[in-house]
Amino acid sequence: MSDQMIMRVNEQALKDFCFRVFCQVGVCEEDARLTADLSVAADLRGVASHGVAHLRRYAEGLRAGTIVARPQERVVTETPVTAVIDAGAGLGHPVSYRAMQRAIDKARQVGVGFVSVRNSNHHGILANYAMMALPHDCVGMAMTNASSKVMPTFGRKPTLGTNPIAIAAPAGTQRPFVLDMATSAVALGKIEIADQLSKSIPEGWAMYKDGAPATDSHRAMDEFKRNLGAGLLSLGGAGELHGGHKGYGLAIAVEIFAALLSGAAPSPLTYPKTPEGKPGHANIGHFFGAWRVDCFRPMAEFKKAMDEYQQSLKDVPKAPGQDRIYIHGEKEFEAEERNRREGVPINRTVAADLRKLAHEFQLESVV
Amino acid sequence: MSDQMIMRVNEQALKDFCFRVFCQVGVCEEDARLTADLSVAADLRGVASHGVAHLRRYAEGLRAGTIVARPQERVVTETPVTAVIDAGAGLGHPVSYRAMQRAIDKARQVGVGFVSVRNSNHHGILANYAMMALPHDCVGMAMTNASSKVMPTFGRKPTLGTNPIAIAAPAGTQRPFVLDMATSAVALGKIEIADQLSKSIPEGWAMYKDGAPATDSHRAMDEFKRNLGAGLLSLGGAGELHGGHKGYGLAIAVEIFAALLSGAAPSPLTYPKTPEGKPGHANIGHFFGAWRVDCFRPMAEFKKAMDEYQQSLKDVPKAPGQDRIYIHGEKEFEAEERNRREGVPINRTVAADLRKLAHEFQLESVV
Numbered sequence: 001m002s003d004q005m006i007m008r009v010n011e012q013a014l015k016d017f018c019f020r021v022f023c024q025v026g027v028c029e030e031d032a033r034l035t036a037d038l039s040v041a042a043d044l045r046g047v048a049s050h051g052v053a054h055l056r057r058y059a060e061g062l063r064a065g066t067i068v069a070r071p072q073e074r075v076v077t078e079t080p081v082t083a084v085i086d087a088g089a090g091l092g093h094p095v096s097y098r099a100m101q102r103a104i105d106k107a108r109q110v111g112v113g114f115v116s117v118r119n120s121n122h123h124g125i126l127a128n129y130a131m132m133a134l135p136h137d138c139v140g141m142a143m144t145n146a147s148s149k150v151m152p153t154f155g156r157k158p159t160l161g162t163n164p165i166a167i168a169a170p171a172g173t174q175r176p177f178v179l180d181m182a183t184s185a186v187a188l189g190k191i192e193i194a195d196q197l198s199k200s201i202p203e204g205w206a207m208y209k210d211g212a213p214a215t216d217s218h219r220a221m222d223e224f225k226r227n228l229g230a231g232l233l234s235l236g237g238a239g240e241l242h243g244g245h246k247g248y249g250l251a252i253a254v255e256i257f258a259a260l261l262s263g264a265a266p267s268p269l270t271y272p273k274t275p276e277g278k279p280g281h282a283n284i285g286h287f288f289g290a291w292r293v294d295c296f297r298p299m300a301e302f303k304k305a306m307d308e309y310q311q312s313l314k315d316v317p318k319a320p321g322q323d324r325i326y327i328h329g330e331k332e333f334e335a336e337e338r339n340r341r342e343g344v345p346i347n348r349t350v351a352a353d354l355r356k357l358a359h360e361f362q363l364e365s366v367v
Numbered sequence: 368m369s370d371q372m373i374m375r376v377n378e379q380a381l382k383d384f385c386f387r388v389f390c391q392v393g394v395c396e397e398d399a400r401l402t403a404d405l406s407v408a409a410d411l412r413g414v415a416s417h418g419v420a421h422l423r424r425y426a427e428g429l430r431a432g433t434i435v436a437r438p439q440e441r442v443v444t445e446t447p448v449t450a451v452i453d454a455g456a457g458l459g460h461p462v463s464y465r466a467m468q469r470a471i472d473k474a475r476q477v478g479v480g481f482v483s484v485r486n487s488n489h490h491g492i493l494a495n496y497a498m499m500a501l502p503h504d505c506v507g508m509a510m511t512n513a514s515s516k517v518m519p520t521f522g523r524k525p526t527l528g529t530n531p532i533a534i535a536a537p538a539g540t541q542r543p544f545v546l547d548m549a550t551s552a553v554a555l556g557k558i559e560i561a562d563q564l565s566k567s568i569p570e571g572w573a574m575y576k577d578g579a580p581a582t583d584s585h586r587a588m589d590e591f592k593r594n595l596g597a598g599l600l601s602l603g604g605a606g607e608l609h610g611g612h613k614g615y616g617l618a619i620a621v622e623i624f625a626a627l628l629s630g631a632a633p634s635p636l637t638y639p640k641t642p643e644g645k646p647g648h649a650n651i652g653h654f655f656g657a658w659r660v661d662c663f664r665p666m667a668e669f670k671k672a673m674d675e676y677q678q679s680l681k682d683v684p685k686a687p688g689q690d691r692i693y694i695h696g697e698k699e700f701e702a703e704e705r706n707r708r709e710g711v712p713i714n715r716t717v718a719a720d721l722r723k724l725a726h727e728f729q730l731e732s733v734v
Contacts, residue, residue, distance in 0.1 A: 079478045081448055082662040111446045112479055116663050139623065154692050155683035167620045169627075177623065179616040185609050204609050211686040235603055235610045238686070242552050242571050242609075243602045249546040249695045252680070253534045256506065256544065260536075260672045261663040268679065295449040296483050296628040305627045312635065313619070316522035319578040319605070325521050328616045 007351055008343025013366040015040045017358070018055055022091075024361050025062040026069030031094040038093045042125045043344045046335030049189045050125045053350045056357060057122075058091065066279045067091060067121055073098075076118075076263075081106050083115045084262050089281035092123030092144075100129040100142065100288040107138050107290035116262035117286040122146075126166035127180035127332070133168055133290045134176050137299050140168040141289040143254045148267045149224075150184045151231040153240065153248040156211035158231035161267040162187060163254035168329070170293070172303030174310045178329025183250040184232040188224065191232075195221040204237035206230060213238065259285035374718055375710025380733040382407045384725070385422055389458075391728050392429040393436035398461040405460045409492045410711045413702030416556040417492045420717045423724060425458065425489075433646045434458060434488055440465075443485075443630075448473050450482045451629050456648035459490025459511075467496040467509065467655040474505050474657035483629035484653040489513075493533035494547035494699070500535055500657045501543050504666050507535040508656040510621045515634045516591075517551045518598040520607065520615040523578035525598035528634040529554060530621035535696070537660070539670030541677045545696025550617040551599040555591065558599075562588040571604035573597060580605065626652035 015036045022032035035058070042051035061067035071090030075083055083102055087095040099115040106113025123129075126142040133140025146161030162182040169177045186205050194201045194217035206214040209229035214220040223230035235247030259266050264285025272280045293302045310327045318325065339345060346354065351367040358365035382403045389399035402425070409418035428434035438457030442450055450469055454462040466482040473480025490496075493509040500507025513528030529549040536544045553572050561568045561584035573581040576596035581587040590597035602614030626633050631652025641647045660669045677694045685692065706712060713721065718734040725732035 077663070079662050081478045082658075084663050110477075111448045112481060114479060114658065139628070151686070152680050152683055152692050154686050154689040155680070156686045157683045159680060159683050167616075167623075169620075169623045177619060179613075179620055181610075181613040181616060183613075185603065202608060207686070235613050236552065237609060241569060242604060243548075243614075245693070245695070246546075246548040246550075246602050247610075249534075249548060252544060252695065253536075253546055255676065256534075256536050256673070260669060260676060261506070261658075261660065263664055263668070263672075266672075266676050266679070291449075291481065291628075293628065295446050296444070296451050297630055301630070302627060305630075305633075306623070309622065309627060309633050312633070313519050313522070313526060316519055316524045316526050319518070319521050319523045319574070322521040325519050326612070328612070328619065 006348045007346055007367060009346050009367050011040060011044065011340065011344050014052065014344050017354070017363060017366045018052060020363050021055060021059050021357060021361055022062070025059050027062065027091065028070060031091060034097050035091050035093040038097065038124050038128050040344060041128055043346070044336045044339045045125065045127065045332040046339070047125050047332070048345070048347060048350070049187065052346070052354065054122065054124070056353055059357065064279070066281060068281065080110050081113055085115060085117045087117055087120035089119050089283070090121070092121035092284060092286070095120055096123040096129050096286055096288070097132070099286065100132045100140070100290075103288045103290045104133055104136050104138055104140070107292045108136060111295040112289070112291050114287070114289045116258065117288070118262040118264035118283065119281070120264070120284045120286055121282045122284065123286065125180060126164050127168065127178050127329070129288055130166035130168035130180070131176070131178055134170045136290070137170060137294065138290040138292050142166045143258045143287040145255050145258045145264065145267050145270065145285050147270050149188060149232050150234055150251060151207055153234060153245045156207060156209070156231070157229055159268055160234070160248070160251040160255070161270070162232065163251040163258070163267070165250065165254060169306060170303065171306035171310060174307045175327070175330060175333050177306070177310065177327060178332065183235055183247050183254060185235050185237055185247065186232065188232060191217055191220055191224070204233060204242070206232050207238065257287040261287065373715045374713055374734060375706075376713050376734050378407060378411065378707065378711050381419065381711050384721070384730060384733045385419060387730055388422060388426050388724060388728050389429070392426050394429065394458065395437060398458060401464050402458050402460040405464065405491050405495050407711060408495055410713070411703045411706045412492065412494065412699040413706070414492050414699070415712070415714060415717070416554065419713070419721065421489065421491070423720055426724065431646070433648060435648065447477050448480055452482060452484045454484055454487035456486050456650075457488070459488035459651060459653070462487055463490040463496050463653055463655070464499070466653065467499045467507070470655045470657045471500055471503050471505060471507070474500075474659045475503060478662040479656070479658050481654070481656045483625065484655070485629040485631035485650065486648070487631070487651045487653055488649045489651065490653065492547060493531050494535065494545050494696070496655055497533035497535035497547070498543070498545055501537045503657070504537060504661065505657040505659050509533045510625045510654040512622050512626045512631065512634050512637065512652050514637050516555060516599050517601055517618060518574055520601060520612045523574060523576070523598070524596055526635055527601070527615070527618040527622070528637070529599065530618040530625070530634070532617065532621060536673060537670065538673035538677060541674045542694070542697060542700050544673070544677065544694055545699065550602050550614050550621060552602050552604055552614065553599065555599060558584055558587055558591070571600060571609070573599050574605065624654040628654065
């Protein structure tokens with residue numbers, strides 16, 4: 001990313017800009033604020049692929065009505081420890097925020113809480129939601145399905161989403177553990193970057209449409225862009241030799257929790273067409289959970305155990321050529337600290353688009 | 368395994384044999400029966416590495432007192448939706464069975480249930496416990512930590528267990544989905560087999576003690592057996608190129624749920640020595656969970672969605688050289704059907720050991 005980084009933008013100004021765009025396309029202030037803040041939070045954590053880079057897509061979807069600006073969000077069914085929310089085809093971020101908050105409220109009251117969401121949209125980085133559990137002394141979990149990009153093991157048609165899983169657990173003096181991982185070997189973004197830099201990609205990331213291992217990033221991206229049938233490989237790669245069936249199994253598990261339990265569409269049907277062949281309402285599914293730590297063990301004991309455990313991993317002798325062992329979330333916390341200090345990093349392409357959006361929405365540009 | 372398979376044993380006779388061995392070393396009848404049945408269930412499902420092959424190890428541990436034959440199993444803390452059980456250093460199978468049953472009971476009553484176990488032992492295949500949820504129309508989950516065999520990403524000392532995860536979800540006319548996967552790229556058993564067959568192993572499975580990629584199965588197994596510091600790699604392999612940090616993250620997540628929430632030992636400390644340097648009581652941790660489907664969606668709808676989803680995966684065009692796409696658990700269900708018909712497959716090495724055990728325990732041999 002550093003190749004492309006050209007500027008740093010004031011965090012609050014960027015949030016306010018996104019907020020105004022959302023308001024102009026009809027989103028209520030609460031949801032506009034949530035989506036703006038959660039989008040910029042992704043860029044702050046260094047995950048530019050899931051942040052304000054999506055602002056145009058969201059704004060255009062809202063304007064076209066494929067994303068509903070004022071959705072009828074409703075609780076479909078609820079118990080003291082579970083709920084299903086229908087997002088009404090609105091933005092994914094605000095409903096996810098509220099669903100995770102509901103899971104946490106249940107955990108605070110009863111011990112655990114799980115909320116599944118249907119008829120939703122792309123909602124940025126999962127870590128945003130799993131991490132909401134941390135200040136409440138809960139372990140948090142989030143999952144989502146997504147449009148089909150990944151091959152099932154032994155198959156050659158993208159049928160699974162990158163179906164990520166996030167788990168966040170609080171620690172004491174150490175940083176919390178924050179895992180946020182696609183169940184594919186890599187995200188499509190890595191192949192996009194290789195394509196832009198004219199670099200080859202290693203076997204084990206993707207397959208061409210004919211099922212052969214993809215190594216030419218240009219050909220792979222071309223097949224992806226034209227929807228010809230190229231696909232990402234599951235975590236563990238092609239076949240079963242390196243455990244590709246495990247990544248494939250995790251993707252199915254996410255599909256079960258996020259889509260089949262809530263009644264959302266499975267990955268191949270997440271972005272349907274209308275009978276006229278136009279883009280319809282998305283029907284993405286999410287799953288959020290929270291476990292209250294002190295239902296299992298006193299919080300102080302758990303935090304101490306987390307600190308000691310994480311430190312013991314960092315203290316492991318390093319592999320040849322390596323000088324540091326990371327705990328999940330560490331890189332992102334460090335990026336966030338730097339970016340809060342120096343400004344949100346925005347790359348050339350996204351900056352140009354934000355300027356264009358400023359012009360279109362008659363707002364002052366922040367980049 | 369087929370190379371080594373020499374005989375098929377009557378299922379009930381094998382279960383009774385194991386039961387008698389456990390009784391003779393002081394285990395109560397209920398626990399002896401559960402451990403015998405759950406052990407043979409692994410062999411029935413074709414997972415010979417986790418079945419009666421462990422009988423000697425369990426029997427000797429029970430005789431030596433490192434596994435407590437009549438443990439003080441007790442509920443440490445409990446809420447309507449959570450519990451922590453101290454296994455009292457007894458056998459892992461019976462406490463796991465009861466813990467999962469308790470999680471299911473909570474799910475039946477309240478909607479979800481989670482039970483974490485500490486001071487436990489090896490408990491065979493995780494699928495045994497996750498699948499207990501199926502007849503109760505629940506989604507089941509099980510996790511366990513284990514002794515250190517896996518390198519953290521960028522490290523070169525085994526510090527993580529193979530820390531498996533199992534998830535089982537009911538279907539309608541299709542078989543249920545049953546994922547049971549180590550979070551390492553492969554199990555040590557695969558390297559053992561390559562060693563026995565004098566075959567090399569592919570890069571991405573393991574590291575020698577010096578941190579170089581292991582390809583010579585003899586050298587790798589020698590370093591493993593002598594505890595010199597060789598280690599398995601996480602799902603995704605070495606480094607981050609193919610997502611090894613994801614398998615590493617999942618292993619930490621299992622450690623958090625199974626060990627840190629319950630107060631069990633983290634993987635490197637699961638099998639401690641006594642002050643005299645002898646083997647002490649193990650302190651393995653497990654985590655079991657159940658979600659009642661109809662708290663989210665009517666069971667009939669869910670089953671139909673599971674059937675359609677699984678069928679849609681099987682219908683995907685096949686990769687070159689492949690003629691079938693599997694759903695997790697299918698291979699094991701098919702093995703179980705065959706083995707119930709033809710007898711439990713027992714390989715030469717295990718058969719010899721069972722005969723020796725029969726002699727030692729003055730029982731009639733069943734192999």
